Amino acid sequence: MIQRVRYFIFLRDVFLLAISTFGGPQAHLAHFQKVLVQKRRYLSEEDLMEINSLCQILPGPASTQTLTAIGFKIGGPNLAYLTLLVWILPAVTLMTLAAVMMSNIQEKNWSLEFTRFIQPMAVGFVSYGAYAISLKTINTKTAIAVMIASAITSYVIQTPFIFPAILLVSGLITALKYKAQPKEEKTKLVIPWSNFTLWAGVLIFAAVLGGATKALPVKLFENFYRNGSLVFGGGQVLAPLLYTEFVEIKDYEGESKIKRLKSRIKSEYAPKPLHHPLSHNEFLSGYAVAQALPGPVFAFSAYIGALSSRDYGIGGEILGAFMSAMGIFLPGTFLIFFVIRFWDGLKRYRAVRASLEGITAASAGLVAASAVILFQPLENTFMNFAVTIATFALLAFTKLPSPYIVLGGLLLGIFVK
Numbered sequence: 001m002i003q004r005v006r007y008f009i010f011l012r013d014v015f016l017l018a019i020s021t022f023g024g025p026q027a028h029l030a031h032f033q034k035v036l037v038q039k040r041r042y043l044s045e046e047d048l049m050e051i052n053s054l055c056q057i058l059p060g061p062a063s064t065q066t067l068t069a070i071g072f073k074i075g076g077p078n079l080a081y082l083t084l085l086v087w088i089l090p091a092v093t094l095m096t097l098a099a100v101m102m103s104n105i106q107e108k109n110w111s112l113e114f115t116r117f118i119q120p121m122a123v124g125f126v127s128y129g130a131y132a133i134s135l136k137t138i139n140t141k142t143a144i145a146v147m148i149a150s151a152i153t154s155y156v157i158q159t160p161f162i163f164p165a166i167l168l169v170s171g172l173i174t175a176l177k178y179k180a181q182p183k184e185e186k187t188k189l190v191i192p193w194s195n196f197t198l199w200a201g202v203l204i205f206a207a208v209l210g211g212a213t214k215a216l217p218v219k220l221f222e223n224f225y226r227n228g229s230l231v232f233g234g235g236q237v238l239a240p241l242l243y244t245e246f247v248e249i250k251d252y253e254g255e256s257k258i259k260r261l262k263s264r265i266k267s268e269y270a271p272k273p274l275h276h277p278l279s280h281n282e283f284l285s286g287y288a289v290a291q292a293l294p295g296p297v298f299a300f301s302a303y304i305g306a307l308s309s310r311d312y313g314i315g316g317e318i319l320g321a322f323m324s325a326m327g328i329f330l331p332g333t334f335l336i337f338f339v340i341r342f343w344d345g346l347k348r349y350r351a352v353r354a355s356l357e358g359i360t361a362a363s364a365g366l367v368a369a370s371a372v373i374l375f376q377p378l379e380n381t382f383m384n385f386a387v388t389i390a391t392f393a394l395l396a397f398t399k400l401p402s403p404y405i406v407l408g409g410l411l412l413g414i415f416v417k
Contacts, residue, residue, distance in 0.1 A: 006074075007074070007075050007079055009040075010040075010042065010071070010074060010075070010079070010083075011079075011082060011083065011086050013035055013036065013040060014067065014071070014083050014086045014087050015086050015087075015090075016035075016403065017031055017032070017035060017067070017087070018086060018087050018088075018089070018090045018091065018294065018295045019090050019294050019295070019403070020294055020402055020403035020406050021063075021294050021295065021402070022118050022121065022122050022125075022292075022293075022294050022406060025061070025062045025063040025297075027122045027125040027126050027129065028063035028066075028067075028296075029048075029052055029063065029066070029129050029133075029367065030125045030126060030128050030129025030132070030367075030395070031125065031402055032048060032063075032066065032067065032070075033045065033048060033129060033132055033133065034132075034395065034402060035402070036048070036070060042070060042074060043070060043073065043074075045133070045137060046137065046356075046360070047073075048066075048070075049133060049137055049360045049363055049364075050343075050356060050359075050360070051066050051069045051070060051073075051340075052066045052363060053167055053356075053359040053360060053362075053363050054069070054336065054339055054340070054343065055069065055332075055336055056163050056164065056167055056363065056366070057164045057167050057168065058164075058332065058335045058336060058339065059228070059229055059230055059231055059331070059332060059335065060228055060229075060231070060329075060331055060332015060333070060335060060336070061228075061296050061297075061298040061328070061329065061332055063296060064084065064087060064088065064296050064298065064329060064332065064333070065332045065333065065335075065336040067083055067084075067087050068080045068081075068083050068084045068087070068333055068336065068337075069336050069337075069340050070083070071083030071084075072336075072337060072340055073340070077337070080333075080337065081333075084329065084333055087295065087296065088295065088296055088298075088299060088325065088329055090294070090295055091290075091293055091294065091295030091296055091299035091302075092299045092302040092321065092322075092325045094289075094293055094299075095286070095289065095290060095293070095299045095300060095302040095303040095306075095321070096302045096303070096306050096317070096318060096321040098286060098289045098303055099286065099302070099303045099304075099305075099306030099307045099310075099317060099321065100306060100314060100317055116413050117383070117384075117387045117409045117410075117412050117413045118292060118406070118409055118410070118413075119378055120375070120378060120383075120384040120385075120387040120388040120391070121387055121388070121391045121405070121406065121409045123371055123375045123378075123388045123391075124387065124388045124389070124390070124391025124392040124395070125391060125395065125402075126367060126370055126371040127368075127371045127388070127392050128391070128392050128395040128396055129367050130364060130367040130368035130371055131392075131396065132396075133360075133363070133364045133367060134147060134364045134368070137360045137361070137364060138360075138361055138364060140357065142173070142174060142177070142357065142358075142361075143174075143357055143358070143360070143361040144361070146170045146173060146174070146357075146358050146361040146362055146365070147361040147362065147364050147365040147368070148365065149365070150166050150170060150361070150362040150363075150364075150365030150366055150369075151365035151366070151368045151369040152365075152369070153166055154166060154365065154366050154369040154370075155369040155372060155373065158373065163366065166362050166365075166366065167359050167362050167363070170358035170359055170361060170362035171355035171356070171358045171359045171362075172355065172358070173358050174354050174355055174356075174357040174358030174359075174361075175351045175352070175354045175355040175358070176354075177354045177357070178350040178351040178353075178354040179350070180354065181350040181353045181354050182350075183350065184348045184350075185348075187345065187348065189342060189345050189346060190342065190345065191341075191342045192338075192341050192342065193338075194338075195334050195335070195337045195338035195341070196334075196335070196338045198334050199229070199331055199334035199335055199338065202225065202330065202331075202334070203225060203226065203229060203331070206218065206221055206222035206225055206327075207222050207226075209222075210222040216308070216309060216312075216316075216320065217309070217319050217320060217323045218323070220305050220308060220309070220320055220323045220324045220327065221323040221324070221326060221327040222327070223245065223324075223327065224301050224305070224323075224324045224325075224326075224327030224328040225327040225328070225330065225331055227242070227245075227327075227328065228298075228327060228328040228329065228330070228331040228332055229331040229332075229335075242283075242300070242301075242304060243283060246277060246278045246283070246304050246308065247278050247279065247283045277307060277308040277310075278304065278307055278308070282307060283304075286300060286303040286304070286307075287300060289303070290303065294406070296329075298328050298329060299325065301324040301325055301327070301328040302321035302322075302324055302325040303321070304324060305320040305321045305322075305323060305324025305325065306318070306320050306321040306324075307320075308320055308324075309321075375388065383416070387409065387412070391405060391409075
């Protein structure tokens with residue numbers, strides 16, 4: 001009974017995170033650290049950073065993988081899948097509703113003016129995350145050097161594949177210090193391949209079934225499952241792939257932003273087009289809504305899936321959204337479940353334990369760099385600077401819960417003109 005109550009409280013915390021965490025995976029990590037580590041103590045700061053670093057190395061939505069892996073450590077696979085469902089459901093539902101509205105009101109101009117302070121607030125959350133993580137995990141000169149080098153590298157080379165490369169190189173650097181680690185009794189490393197087999201099996205089965213049936217829901221699932229198996233770096237990296245896949249490219253006045261976005265992914269990584277069911281304006285409107293909502297940015301897939309199925313009525317839109325969301329979230333979940341099952345055994349090796357210092361330091365550097373990268377597109381106004389600094393200060397020096405801070409930012413956007 002005590003375990004069930006603890007699981008319920010954990011899922012409640014996950015739901016509150018799902019409706020209050022804005023700003024993408026780096027900002028999500030700061031929320032996880034504040035709620036799951038500081039407030040609830042489900043795991044230690046070191047455990048959170050280890051899991052997050054593993055998820056950065058794997059393809060898929062890093063914050064979703066991190067949260068489901070925490071659920072796995074607390075309560076096994078059943079709690080982990082419930083965690084995934086509770087975490088993605090609010091954002092997927094809202095993006096599906098946005099698609100239904102968009103299909104019925106094509107010419108409606110959505111006003112998101114009240115969310116204009118969410119982005120500078122997200123920078124504040126990310127900055128606090130970098131500060132809190134480095135304060136507790138950076139303890140040596142090597143770690144400081146790795147953190148700074150990682151931050152500079154990820155800022156200068158803004159490509160999705162740089163994230164796993166930085167983490168791997170950083171881990172190799174500190175792995176050379178393995179002799180400083182105490183010896184532990186080694187046991188035979190057993191790797192359960194079931195989840196890896198499941199990931200590969202679903203990928204192949206969906207491709208074969210989609211090719212044989214030509215059914216749109218199956219093709220949507222296969223398309224998003226394939227994308228979710230290849231994408232590193234979060235929703236910002238997913239966007240150009242989806243634009244190439246689902247939008248009919250024409251000459252639009254505002255297309256330069258999309259071209260800059262698409263240039264971050266080399267063309268050879270983009271899959272072949274499905275059938276270009278979205279217009280340029282529909283895509284941009286949906287992406288803006290996804291950025292303004294809490295929870296995983298990968299929920300944008302539900303919006304695209306729903307609009308791709310609009311010819312089949314509301315039922316078809318809901319089915320398209322569901323299949324697309326499951327397609328994008330499942331591969332990363334299968335892969336992190338594959339790795340997390342033998343991670344504790346792998347950590348018994350001194351070189352692996354030594355590598356964690358570099359991986360953790362690199363993660364802190366990536367978060368610090370992301371704060372700068374996130375702030376750069378914003379206007380250099382007094383209010384943006386003030387909101388970012390105020391958010392950081394509230395997180396660092398008060399115990400005000402994150403949802404109240406976000407609510408305050410939304411109210412500020414409504415009343416401050």
